[in-house]
Amino acid sequence: MAELKKANVQGMHGEQLLGRTQQRFFDVARDADAYVYPWAYEVDFNKRAEFDAKDMDTRAINLQIRKLMSEGNGTIVVHNPGAKHSLGVGILNRLKLYFEGSLGYFGCGLIDGPNVHIKGRVGWSCAENMLAGTVVIEKNAGSCFGAAIRGGDLVCKGDVGARTGIDQKGGTIIVGGRTGAFSGFMMQRGRMIVLGDAGANLGDSMYDGTIYVGGKIASLGVDAVEAEMTDLDVAWLTRKLKAYEIDPPKDPKKMTKIVAGKQLWNYDNLEPTEKKLVL
């Protein structure tokens, strides 16, 4: 029960820890070491560094972030990122990272742990394959937002493009505005909140997971069906939105809940984020 309580505090549903098969694949005593990166940097949030990326290319910017982390800086501010691609990727330790501008494609991909704040907009495939941490974008985002994320919270306060959360395997995606067509396509786990309208074929071919929509849904995809909002849903939504200081456009109770019409039990195993939580 301690795990359940911990999960609720983190804003997760209890049932995410109650899958049927996780006991077979996950053993706390045996797997504990597998969730610590030996090359992760020990940083101090109170140690802060900043630099101007205006005349730097992607590689130089990412290497500079790594250098600052290796020096123990736990808070890093990047000025003038200039919508360059693949910035802030592959960060595997805790870190407060601030981008004072916009990112291009694949920003913050493959991260596991940092808390990233982006003042501008992000291009396609932001936070792709994120394992844990938070990424908060103040403006808009492109297509494939949070593609294949497995954990963490990905938040865009503006509008996002098409195929949001395609192949989502865990974690939470929050969209403050509208999302485009094929959002939640082949979604396998996790939760998505869209406060505005959703484009055509929402949740097409989704296996599992939950999508909450505040606005109109252009159409549902194959296998996506409307489900009843429970008190647990409302409590979770309220808590999540409050955590990111987002005001829902309407009462969370009145949002539409979309789930998979078919249940596939082989997606019951715990995701890495959840395993870490238990550990």
Place this chain on the structure above:
Amino acid sequence: MCGIAGLIHRGRTSDIGEEMTKMLQALKHRGPDSTGYALYGTSGGDGKYVLRFKVAEQEELRHGFKIRELIKERRQEVDHRLQELDAKIIEAVNATGYANKYVISYTGDLKKLVDYLEDIEGVELLSIGHGLELIKDLGDAKTVSDQYKLLGFRGTHALGHTRMATESDVDIRSAHPYWAYPFSDVSVVHNGQLTNYWNNRRDLERRGRRFMSNCDSELIAVYLADRMDAGDTLEDAMRRSIDELDGVFTYLVATSDSLGMAKDTMAAKPMVLYEGKDFIALASEEVAIRSIFPDEIDTFDPYEGEVRVWRN
């Protein structure tokens, strides 16, 4: 994957040559094979047309025998045929040896003029219009801009393209933008693939339209011009194209006074839009828009099936 870009100023002119060069250079990584511009300037108007044509491919200059004599002969034949049609050459600029810009005064049938000139072996009209000047060549934006002296080109709106050749050759003929023969001032750039290209092409050819390349992007230009010739507005033609053209595509189209964008219903190809009060810029990637707007601005992705048109 190709990169496309467009810009339009409202109620004023600007150095669109420099602006588009910066945008396309920022998109170089999306396509290094060739770069093209459709610039809407002020050389034409008042019965004047600007002709952009080539009399050889760049490749021929390196490997062709007696190509320089042929180029000279072809250009003399162009001059001769213009004279025959009572078209007066006001200005002639030889940009690269094989690519030319003529400003002519002409009041006759445009299709007749175009067909007569293209009847000369080795001669291809890249564009004709009161404002449109279509420049395309091999290499990146800086190379093409330097070659054709595009910095300082003043105008109201422009399209641009960086090409990664996937389905046709690396030559000027296959480079974008495409002009919609025989209609003046209509040009298109496109990122994507059309899957019903041949069906549409055969239909248009049966109705007298001609194609200079085997590139699917050319179809969009001809298709739109055909629809507008049938009475559709630019926006109507573009909306119809979303249903009738099959495949994945994002394209930009320009006419003498407008710039439009359309995205297919899958939204499979990227486009980022900045919409200011006096200036609109679009590109496959935001980094291109940032190249002319260093300060923080609001940009967004147009949605699936979306069509937008702006006038200058």
